[in-house]
Structure formats: C-alpha cells, structure tokens
Amino acid sequence: MALLAPLLYVRTSMLDIAYETHGPLDGEPVILLHGFPYDPRAYDAIAPPLAERGYRVLVPYLRGYGPTRFIHDQVLRSGQQAALAKDLLDFMDALAIPRATLAGYDWGGRAACIVAALWPQRVRALVSGDGYNIQDIAQSTAPRQPETEHRLWYQYYFHTQRGVDGLTANRRELCELLWSLWSPTWSAGPSLYEQTAPSFDNPDFVEVVIHSYRHRFMYAPGDPALESIEQALAQQPAITVPSISLCGADDGVGPPSEEDEDAVHFSGVYQRRVLPGVGHNIPQEAPQATLDALLELLA
DSSP states (O other): OOOOOOEEEEEOSSEEEEEEEESOTTSOEEEEEOOTTOOGGGGTTTHHHHHHTTOEEEEEOOTTSTTOEESOTTSOOOOOHHHHHHHHHHHHHHTTOOOEEEEEOHHHHHHHHHHHHHOGGGEEEEEEETSOOOOOGGGTTSOOOHHHHHHTHHHHHHTSHHHHHHHHHHHHHHHHHHHHHHSTTOTTHHHHHHHHGGGGGOTTHHHHHHHHHHHTTTSSOOOGGGHHHHHHHTTOOOBOSOEEEEEETTOSSSOOOSSOTTGGGBOSSEEEEEETTOOSOHHHHOHHHHHHHHHHHHO
C-alpha cells in the first residue's frame, strides 16, 4: 500500500509544485527526486525512516507528473535538463531552504547533479542514481554501440509523431513496459506499478516527456530563459560536494560499466556502489542501500 503523506503545494515562477513532506519543519532538509517514468512512490520506504531521525524530507512531483501544474499556458512544456534543475532550485527558494541533501535518479538525479555542480553552496551532499547525470548534448548524436542503441529505442520512438501518438494513447502501457525492461529482476515491480501510473495522467506529461528526449539530441530547441544554464552544462562541470553514486547492476537501460567512467566528474569525496539484483528504479528496488547512503553522508 502506498504511503499516505501530507500533500502540499508551493508556487514558483513557472509551476505549482506538489510535494509530499515528512518529519519536523525545523529538521535538516533532505529532498528526494524521482525519474521517468516514476513518481514519489519510489521513496515510500526511505522517507519515513529519515523523518523518524528528525530530518525534514520533501518529495516533489516533477513537472509533468501527478498534481504538479504549470501556472501559465504560454510556458514551454520543456523537459530539458536545465528546466529540471531550475525547478529544483526554485522549489528550494520558494520554501526558504538555503541548503539541502539531495537524492535522485534518472530525471531527478539529473536535476540533483546539476544543482550540486552549478550551485554547490546549496547542496550539503548528493546521492545520485547512476553517477554523473549531466547530459553532454554536444556529443549526443554520435553513434553508440549497437547494444546501447537498442536499449534507447524508446528515445528514438519519441522523436517521431508516431511516438507522440503512441505515448498519448498508451502512456500507461508504454511506461509499464519500460518498468519491466529496465528492472528485469525486480519481482515486486508489476504489483507496485498501479500506485505510480496515475501520475502519468498529468495533462502536460506527454509534452514534457517528448521535449525531454528531443532536446537532449538537439532535435528540439530549449527554453531561451534557460540557455545560460545549458551553456554552463555544456562545459560538463565537476561535482564538488560529497557524493555517493548508486548503480543497479541489472539496469536494463543503462547497465554500469566495469570501470567507473563518471569518477572524473566528481572532484570531492566520492564513492560508487554497484547494487546486485537492482535495476533502474534504484530507491524503490533498493531502499535500504539508498537510505544507508543518505545516512552515511548526513552523519
């Protein structure tokens, strides 16, 4: 059964961000960020133990998911990496959080990595699913090994009108397929999917997802208001805050390499942990390992 947590909203310049909150308001803040195609249910086994230890835990719905809504019709429904990071920064500003520990994977890990890299004074520590998640867009169109290209089929599908129509018509079925392909050894996944699937009924879900996967390949322009952030990210900035990278050994979309190719991007205290029997949805598949990493950094 999904955890029932208070659902609150905070307004930024673009969004009414819905978020779940646990623990005391005066506790040290920890922000937990989900990815695609997931939602805050990924942290149901992690947020309560953190709250019990006195931390203020916040779990927002990303743009395009669940009850989070854009506040203006004219705003580009961007899914680019700079938009996700700006949302996180704006979320912290709106709640007057000067500094927080961040944990995220997939899209949420990207937002967390970017804020940690560009605004390190705002981040005490970072737990990142699959290491350095900042996209190198300039290199995005270079061919990859055939096995990798095969795993990215859904991204190429989203580059077409057929993909737009398919995601629109079959969003729940398509996302359920991705769950199974990306976490092939997660036996509990199928029974938990229906707790998360309603988050994909957000009216902006399809547009945000499509833009995300087109922008990263330079097939769609970004939001001009975010261009300065994208330019900074093009330099592939290092992450200096204390960090732990958690990688699922059975990840069906981005299996970890034997050598840690991301280590060069972390210039502070850094560890990489490969988790046997874990796929792409790291916090929901390996809540204890995720909680342990957070508590180690918070100690």
